Every structure is written in C-alpha cells, then in structure tokens.
Amino acid sequence: xxxxxxxxxxxxxxxxxxxxxxxxxxxxxxxxxxxxxxxxxxxxxxxxxxxxxxxxxxxxxxxxxxxxxxxxxxxxxxxxxxxxxxxxxxxxxxxxxxxxxxxxxxxxxxxxxxxxxxxxxxxxxxxxxxxxxxxxxxxxxxxxxxxxxxxxxxxxxxxxxxxxxxxxxxxxxxxxxxxxxxxxxxxxxxxxxxxxxxxxxxxxxxxxxxxxxxxxxxxxxxxxxxxxxxxxxxxxxxxxxxxx
Amino acid sequence: xxxxxxxxxxxxxxxxxxxxxxxxxxxxxxxxxxxxxxxxxxxxxxxxxxxxxxxxxxxxxxxxxxxxxxxxxxxxxxxxxxxxxxxxxxxxxxxxxxxxxxxxxxxxxxxxxxxxxxxxxxxxxxxxxxxxxxxxxxxxxxxxxxxxxxxxxxxxxxxxxxxxxxxxxxxxxxxxxxxxxxxxxxxxxxxxxxxxxxxxxxxxxxxxxxxxxxxxxxxxxxxxxxxxxxxxxxxxxx
Numbered sequence: 001x002x003x004x005x006x007x008x009x010x011x012x013x014x015x016x017x018x019x020x021x022x023x024x025x026x027x028x029x030x031x032x033x034x035x036x037x038x039x040x041x042x043x044x045x046x047x048x049x050x051x052x053x054x055x056x057x058x059x060x061x062x063x064x065x066x067x068x069x070x071x072x073x074x075x076x077x078x079x080x081x082x083x084x085x086x087x088x089x090x091x092x093x094x095x096x097x098x099x100x101x102x103x104x105x106x107x108x109x110x111x112x113x114x115x116x117x118x119x120x121x122x123x124x125x126x127x128x129x130x131x132x133x134x135x136x137x138x139x140x141x142x143x144x145x146x147x148x149x150x151x152x153x154x155x156x157x158x159x160x161x162x163x164x165x166x167x168x169x170x171x172x173x174x175x176x177x178x179x180x181x182x183x184x185x186x187x188x189x190x191x192x193x194x195x196x197x198x199x200x201x202x203x204x205x206x207x208x209x210x211x212x213x214x215x216x217x218x219x220x221x222x223x224x225x226x227x228x229x230x231x232x233x234x235x236x237x238x239x240x241x242x243x244x
Numbered sequence: 245x246x247x248x249x250x251x252x253x254x255x256x257x258x259x260x261x262x263x264x265x266x267x268x269x270x271x272x273x274x275x276x277x278x279x280x281x282x283x284x285x286x287x288x289x290x291x292x293x294x295x296x297x298x299x300x301x302x303x304x305x306x307x308x309x310x311x312x313x314x315x316x317x318x319x320x321x322x323x324x325x326x327x328x329x330x331x332x333x334x335x336x337x338x339x340x341x342x343x344x345x346x347x348x349x350x351x352x353x354x355x356x357x358x359x360x361x362x363x364x365x366x367x368x369x370x371x372x373x374x375x376x377x378x379x380x381x382x383x384x385x386x387x388x389x390x391x392x393x394x395x396x397x398x399x400x401x402x403x404x405x406x407x408x409x410x411x412x413x414x415x416x417x418x419x420x421x422x423x424x425x426x427x428x429x430x431x432x433x434x435x436x437x438x439x440x441x442x443x444x445x446x447x448x449x450x451x452x453x454x455x456x457x458x459x460x461x462x463x464x465x466x467x468x469x470x471x472x473x474x475x476x477x478x479x480x481x482x
Contacts, residue, residue, distance in 0.1 A: 012343045016334050019371070082330050088322065088324055089348060
C-alpha cells in the first residue's frame with residue numbers, strides 16, 4: 001500500500017460525491033429528517049420512546065446508507081472497467097479498499113455529526129456519556145457498512161442485484177439488533193445469531209454511550225471494527241487482477 | 245543485443261470451457277506499431293488481455309520485457325486501453341487524468357501534455373459523461389499514455405472516430421513507437437492495416453499471418469490486405 005495512492009482514491013471518491021449534488025444533500029439531510037420523524041412520533045408519549053430508540057437509529061443509519069452507496073459505487077467500478085484498469089496499474093488492493101473506507105468514513109463523520117448534533121441539541125436526546133463517542137461509533141459503523149457493501153458488490157452483476165443484498169444482509173441485522181425485541185429476550189437460537197452479527201454490537205455500543213456516564217463500549221466497538229476489517233479483507237479477496 | 249518486447253509462445257486460453265486461443269506463438273518488437281487484425285470474435289481482445297496480464301491462461305508463456313505477463317514490476321510499464329471507456333463518467337477530463345497520474349506517481353504538471361496528445365485541450369474541464377463517444381475514448385487513451393509506457397496495447401482505439409482524428413492518432417502511435425515503445429493496436433477494419441509496421445492476422449483463435457503489410461501483399465499477390473486475408477482463409481480451409 002502507498003499513502004499517495006490511497007489518498008488519491010479517497011480524494012477521487014469525494015470529488016465524485018460532490019459532483020452528484022443530490023446524493024450529497026441526501027447523505028447529509030436524510031438522517032436528520034429521519035431523527036426528526038422519530039422524535040415527532042413520540043411527541044405525545046413522553047418518557048419512553050425517542051430517548052430509547054434514537055441511539056440505535058444513530059447506529060443503523062450510517063451503516064445502511066454506506067452499505068448501499070458503497071455496493072453500488074464499487075459495482076460501477078467493476079462493470080465500467082475502471083477497476084480492471086486500476087488493478088493493471090501499480091495500485092495495491094489495500095489502496096483501493098482503504099481509499100474508499102476513508103472517503104465514506106469522512107462522509108459518515110459529517111453525516112453523523114449533523115444527526116447527533118440535531119438529536120442532542122435540538123431534539124433533546126439525553127446522552128450520559130461523551131457525545132464524541134456516539135460519533136466514533138457511527139463512523140466505525142459506516143466503515144463496517146462500506147466494507148460489507150464492497151464485499152457483496154462482487155456477487156452482484158447489476159445494480160438491481162446489489163440493492164437486493166440490503167434485505168438479505170441488512171434487514172435481518174436490524175431485526176435482531178435489539179431494536180424491536182431486547183436481544184436477551186429473543187428465542188435462544190436467534191439470540192445466538194444476533195451475537196454473531198456486527199450491527200448488534202454497534203447498537204449495544206450506542207446504547208451504552210447514551211445510558212452510562214462512563215460507558216464500557218470499547219469491547220463492542222472493537223468487535224464492530226474487527227468485523228469491518230474482516231469485511232475489507234474479504235473484499236480484497238474479491239478484487240482479482242486476473243479473470244477467466 | 246536487441247531489446248525484447250513481447251514474446252508469446254504456445255499460448256492457450258480457455259474461457260467458459262472452450263479453448264479460444266490455440267497455441268499462439270509470435271513476438272512483438274519495440275519501435276514498431278504492430279496491428280492485430282481479424283474479424284470480431286476471433287480472440288483479439290483475449291489475446292491483448294493475456295499480454296497485459298489480466299487474462300488467466302491455460303498454457304504456454306507470455307513474456308513482456310523478459311518477465312511473466314502480469315508481474316507487479318510491469319504494471320507501470322504498460323498502457324492498456326480496453327474497448328469500454330474505462331474512465332470515470334462523473335469526473336472531468338482533467339480530474340480523471342490527475343487521478344490516474346497520482347496512482348502512477350506522475351507529476352500533475354504533466355497532465356496538460358497528455359490532454360494535448362489526444363487533442364482534448366478545449367474539453368479539459370468538461371465532465372466525461374457530457375463528451376461525445378469519440379472524445380470519451382480519447383480520454384481513456386490519454387490515461388493509457390500517462391508516464392510513457394514501454395508497451396502500449398490498444399483495443400480498437402479508432403472505432404467511431406472521424407478520419408482526421410484517426411490519422412492524427414495513428415501519427416501519435418508511430419511517434420510513440422519511434423520513441424522506442426512497442427505498440428500493439430487491434431482493429432477489425434482491414435483498411436487500417438497499411439498504417440502498421442507489422443501485421444498479425446487472426447482468425448478463430450489462430451494467427452494466420454505474421455508479416456509486414458508489403459510482405460503480406462507480395463506473398464499472397466493480393467491487391468489489398470482484405471483480399472490477402474481472404475486468400476489466406478481460403479488457403480487454410482483447403
């Protein structure tokens with residue numbers, strides 16, 4: 001890997017995003033709208049509600065969005081021939097993957113800063129732990145989404161297929177992450193499965209930060225990061241310099 | 245000792261269970277423009293991919309500058325243009341070249357030079373998706389020329405270009421060859437054959453002629469390359 005090339009990839013991805021104004025605006029504004037909607041839903045039900053669900057949602061949004069954005073963008077690189085061209089150049093696979101992760105991690109940081117800022121200061125979300133920890137979890141979560149998106153893009157031929165991986169890989173994680181039914185109240189088999197899914201730990205980390213003034217979230221965050229790294233390694237295996 | 249360019253011997257490629265290249269053996273010399281001519285589907289692209297090192301091969305060897313095709317050390321020495329326009333649609337001409345220049349470690353100050361080579365100075369700030377088909381393929385070509393590669397492999401680079409521009413590009417290819425590069429250009433249009441120093445005629449995964457245009461005409465007694473090609477096909481069939 002070469003820092004010059006990694007940064008060039010990240011820079012290029014950011015230029016492409018900036019050029020696509022509508023996508024940029026949606027990336028930044030949509031999470032805020034979703035948080036506002038959630039807050040509004042519980043307006044007439046004080047107490048439980050927004051405060052309990054918001055941290056989980058703050059973990060879900062960057063993961064889902066970056067999963068979709070990355071799987072479609074990298075699929076485009078695979079089909080347009082630019083990926084083959086890059087792999088025929090002195091570019092390491094790590095440069096490509098980490099470049100993407102850097103760019104989307106940065107976008108996720110801005111995106112989450114807006115959503116977290118809005119939730120904490122405008123929508124009155126009570127966070128016991130430090131606010132920066134929420135942001136950190138969101139960014140690692142976004143990188144996880146990117147890594148998985150990159151990996152699954154290898155198994156899709158068209159954008160339609162790529163988007164279908166969302167209900168296949170993402171929705172089960174949303175269902176089992178503890179948002180609907182607390183994880184330890186799930187049937188044992190599902191509880192075990194939820195223990196193997198990265199999003200469960202991202203949501204746990206977010207909740208701990210919201211609930212405790214000294215949150216013990218590093219273990220959870222470490223696991224999410226490990227899943228992200230594993231995703232990138234699997235992604236690297238799908239980047240082939242030679243094909244049949 | 246003469247510098248070796250590309251040496252292919254006994255090359256076999258199997259795709260989807262069928263052998264598409266059958267025991268090809270030939271060489272490409274630096275300082276020459278070699279034309280790879282043959283009808284669509286005869287295996288030109290597969291052969292080019294094998295030389296560039298992105299095609300898995302079933303047998304034989306492909307050596308580029310004495311190293312196995314696809315070796316990491318070759319990556320900055322080869323420029324390859326596929327038939328698909330492999331550049332980013334949503335970047336400008338200049339942004340595309342700057343990006344690939346960064347990957348290759350080439351100073352951004354050199355970018356305008358390459359834009360000039362393919363005559364896109366007026367379009368440098370335009371987003372690629374807004375360009376015409378011919379202009380897009382020239383952006384792709386400019387990327388392949390970055391950093392003066394010693395082997396330039398161009399898959400049908402002149403398709404869809406107007407005659408004036410086509411002539412200019414052929415001039416560029418010859419200038420690159422004069423500067424010492426090995427240039428391999430494929431085409432399914434036989435009338436481009438006269439612009440090459442050497443010709444490889446291909447049909448159904450085999451090379452049926454390997455000669456200079458004049459040599460080929462002399463050997464077959466045909467009036468033009470197209471007629472020579474047909475003669476050779478008839479000869480192989482009989």
